[in-house]
Amino acid sequence: MRPLSKVALATAFALSLGLGSAEAATEIEMFFPVPVEGKLAKEMQNLMERFNAAHPDIKAKAVYTGSYDETNLKTHAAIKAGRPPAAVIMSANFVLEYQIGDEIEALDPLVQADGETSDGFMNRFWPALHGNARFAGKIWAVPFHNSTPLLYYNTDHFKEVGLDPANPPKTWAEWSDAAKKLTKRDGDKTVRWGLMLPSNYDYLGWIMTALDMSNGGQYYNTEYGGEVYYDQPSMRGALTFVDNLIHRDKVMPEGVTDGKVVSTAFFAGEASMVSLSTGSLSFIRENMKQGNAVAFVPANIRNGRAIGGASLLMPKGLTAEQKKASWTLINWLTSPEISGHWSRFTGYFAPNKAAYDLPEMKTFLAENPDAKVAVDQLAYARSWFATYSTVAVRKALEDEVQAVLSGKKKPLEALKAAQAKAEEIMAPYVAATAMNLPK
Amino acid sequence: MRAPSRSDTPGTGRSVGPVGLPRRRTVEAWLLLLPSVVLFAAFTHMPFVRTFVDAFWSTPKGKRPSHFVGLDNWSDLAHDPIFWKVLVNNTWYALGTIPLSVGIALLMALWVNGTIPGRGLLRMAYFTPTVLPMIAVADIWLFFYTPDYGLFDQIRGLFGLAATNRLGEPSSALVAVMVVAVWKEAGFFMIFYLAALQQIPPDLRDAAAIEGASRFAFFRRVTWPLLMPVTLFVLVNAVINAFRTVDHIFMMTGGGPDNATNLLLFRLYELGFKFWDQGQASALTVVLIAVLSTLALVQFLLAGRRVHYR
Numbered sequence: 001m002r003p004l005s006k007v008a009l010a011t012a013f014a015l016s017l018g019l020g021s022a023e024a025a026t027e028i029e030m031f032f033p034v035p036v037e038g039k040l041a042k043e044m045q046n047l048m049e050r051f052n053a054a055h056p057d058i059k060a061k062a063v064y065t066g067s068y069d070e071t072n073l074k075t076h077a078a079i080k081a082g083r084p085p086a087a088v089i090m091s092a093n094f095v096l097e098y099q100i101g102d103e104i105e106a107l108d109p110l111v112q113a114d115g116e117t118s119d120g121f122m123n124r125f126w127p128a129l130h131g132n133a134r135f136a137g138k139i140w141a142v143p144f145h146n147s148t149p150l151l152y153y154n155t156d157h158f159k160e161v162g163l164d165p166a167n168p169p170k171t172w173a174e175w176s177d178a179a180k181k182l183t184k185r186d187g188d189k190t191v192r193w194g195l196m197l198p199s200n201y202d203y204l205g206w207i208m209t210a211l212d213m214s215n216g217g218q219y220y221n222t223e224y225g226g227e228v229y230y231d232q233p234s235m236r237g238a239l240t241f242v243d244n245l246i247h248r249d250k251v252m253p254e255g256v257t258d259g260k261v262v263s264t265a266f267f268a269g270e271a272s273m274v275s276l277s278t279g280s281l282s283f284i285r286e287n288m289k290q291g292n293a294v295a296f297v298p299a300n301i302r303n304g305r306a307i308g309g310a311s312l313l314m315p316k317g318l319t320a321e322q323k324k325a326s327w328t329l330i331n332w333l334t335s336p337e338i339s340g341h342w343s344r345f346t347g348y349f350a351p352n353k354a355a356y357d358l359p360e361m362k363t364f365l366a367e368n369p370d371a372k373v374a375v376d377q378l379a380y381a382r383s384w385f386a387t388y389s390t391v392a393v394r395k396a397l398e399d400e401v402q403a404v405l406s407g408k409k410k411p412l413e414a415l416k417a418a419q420a421k422a423e424e425i426m427a428p429y430v431a432a433t434a435m436n437l438p439k
Numbered sequence: 440m441r442a443p444s445r446s447d448t449p450g451t452g453r454s455v456g457p458v459g460l461p462r463r464r465t466v467e468a469w470l471l472l473l474p475s476v477v478l479f480a481a482f483t484h485m486p487f488v489r490t491f492v493d494a495f496w497s498t499p500k501g502k503r504p505s506h507f508v509g510l511d512n513w514s515d516l517a518h519d520p521i522f523w524k525v526l527v528n529n530t531w532y533a534l535g536t537i538p539l540s541v542g543i544a545l546l547m548a549l550w551v552n553g554t555i556p557g558r559g560l561l562r563m564a565y566f567t568p569t570v571l572p573m574i575a576v577a578d579i580w581l582f583f584y585t586p587d588y589g590l591f592d593q594i595r596g597l598f599g600l601a602a603t604n605r606l607g608e609p610s611s612a613l614v615a616v617m618v619v620a621v622w623k624e625a626g627f628f629m630i631f632y633l634a635a636l637q638q639i640p641p642d643l644r645d646a647a648a649i650e651g652a653s654r655f656a657f658f659r660r661v662t663w664p665l666l667m668p669v670t671l672f673v674l675v676n677a678v679i680n681a682f683r684t685v686d687h688i689f690m691m692t693g694g695g696p697d698n699a700t701n702l703l704l705f706r707l708y709e710l711g712f713k714f715w716d717q718g719q720a721s722a723l724t725v726v727l728i729a730v731l732s733t734l735a736l737v738q739f740l741l742a743g744r745r746v747h748y749r
Binding site for chain 1: 521692
């Protein structure tokens with residue numbers, strides 16, 4: 001054989017191999033963030049290996065893309081560059097903007113192709129998660145892991161001041177009363193704070209949502225991303241409550257306190273009660289030396305708080321095979337078994353209700369009563385803040401609330417300024433949607 | 440980063456000019472310049488032109504393309520109180536960090552240039568902050584500033600003073616992040632001053648000693664003028680850093696409380712990559728570049744005249 005034909009033959013052989021393997025397995029990529037700790041990234045790779053072993057026709061690869069914000073950034077960039085990932089684990093409050101931008105697939109056709117109705121599909125998940133996944137008449141995302149804020153308290157401090165650790169505060173009156181009793185002063189100096197709330201950007205918005213919901217409100221329209229209600233009575237009450245705790249009762253430190261500082265102060269016994277995410281459960285369990293327990297965030301008018309966490313979404317621009325493979329992966333990751341496994345591993349709660357019927361999950365909850373409080377809270381949880389230009393609209397509120405926390409502004413003027421700023425940011429969207437009327 | 444033009448190559452500025460060169464050598468000169476011209480064009484000049492154009496167009500949202508909006512992005516920026524707040528913040532930040540870090544750098548250099556025991560260790564100690572990544576520095580200082588628990592409050596506690604929340608109060612947060620910047624920068628500038636001090640011939644000092652000049656007079660009349668080229672270089676860098684170094688803002692305050700520590704470049708990131716407002720971010724970029732080039736130009740024109748190159 002002449003050398004040239006040898007080369008040709010080898011090339012043909014290599015080509016057929018390449019084509020063959022492409023036919024055998026659809027290759028897909030999934031972007032995933034790790035908001036908490038590094039060991040989650042390793043566990044995700046383990047899950048991918050299990051998935052690929054169970055699905056020989058798909059070759060899925062999980063690409064670690066940093067924090068929630070960085071993942072959002074990289075997903076936008078990948079879509080813009082015309083090379084979208086097949087699936088993304090996206091912070092649940094960013095899904096709306098992808099829908100507004102027409103960048104993600106509605107999942108209803110895929111659900112119906114499986115012989116399921118859209119209602120039936122959504123009913124697999126806790127009702128609190130529906131708002132950030134199904135809106136504008138369609139399903140846009142599938143909940144993957146979720147959290148809510150919790151009240152963490154130091155049981156040793158409770159006993160010390162004569163409060164019953166088995167009976168944590170349930171109302172705002174009991175809450176502020178407990179905070180007053182727990183605060184310890186030495187002359188002008190406060191040596192222990194009764195209560196601390198995280199107030200850095202992002203965390204602050206979530207905490208304010210929880211307080212507003214506990215006060216009967218909900219300062220955003222879950223059906224339409226062009227409306228917020230920052231200056232309504234429920235918010236005025238919530239912010240005045242916080243302002244009083246700081247400036248009148250002096251049971252909470254003035255100014256902005258980072259979430260990291262809040263957990264450090266709780267570990268050091270310098271704050272008796274703190275409100276942090278359920279995502280901190282295992283972190284607190286491992287680091288807290290004094291006795292501690294968790295409870296619901298206290299209520300003034302009703303029990304309420306917003307969910308946090310992430311959902312799986314599917315960008316537009318995939319081939320039919322990629323879409324099918326991506327849908328298989330999304331369904332597998334949100335199945336009761338995997339959902340429950342991931343929940344026990346991370347501390348997030350499992351979005352799939354059926355996960356809690358599994359025997360291993362029942363055992364886990366019996367052994368970890370704090371994880372059970374997190375699940376019980378779900379009955380009172382609602383959708384997360386999401387609007388057009390979510391981060392900017394949220395920051396409009398956070399800037400003003402921070403001014404109140406620092407004693408620079410009074411609640412009402414701050415909230416009015418926040419409302420005006422938010423409306424200014426949303427104006428282009430409002431003009432193109434709700435105010436876009438027949439001529 | 441380029442070292443200041445060295446004073447021991449006099450005349451180089453005069454003889455090299457494309458005007459006086461034969462054609463063949465002009466081609467050679469351009470060929471030699473080509474690699475850096477290509478890099479500069481691809482990664483500096485073209486992106487800038489593109490950004491300038493984008494500043495007149497709306498932000499594309501998803502599948503909706505951008506359209507020409509004229510001066511809208513600019514007037515939005517001008518009407519945004521946060522933009523003005525950020526501009527004022529950055530001015531204070533520059534006015535605070537530049538003279539302090541340069542002054543401390545000069546003092547440290549004079550100190551470790553003398554013959555004192557443990558000189559090597561001292562030099563290393565001064566330079567250490569420069570070697571550390573800014574993110575690590577920010578994390579260390581985050582601990583220093585932690586209310587009650589942090590280093591500063593522990594020390595205050597020894598004297599019975601109340602805890603402070605320096606990063607959490609709008610009145611003190613900007614100063615707190617400025618201190619970190621000065622701590623980080625001073626050691627870096629010290630190295631340049633130290634190198635320049637070592638270049639000053641010892642016979643000048645001997646001559647001054649014979650004349651009976653005081654140490655202060657020697658510094659004012661001899662050392663300081665000889666350090667001018669380095670001072671110009673250090674100043675230009677300090678100004679650029681005052682607008683460029685925002686890594687610690689990410690770690691320590693996120694621009695808060697209520698934008699008290701928000702600086703131009705941080706705001707730019709916020710607008711561009713958190714709010715996805717490409718139009719306004721482009722306009723702000725142009726503002727930032729204009730501010731920086733004006734400052735650099737003024738420095739070279741004003742200070743350059745006074746700089747004494749031997």
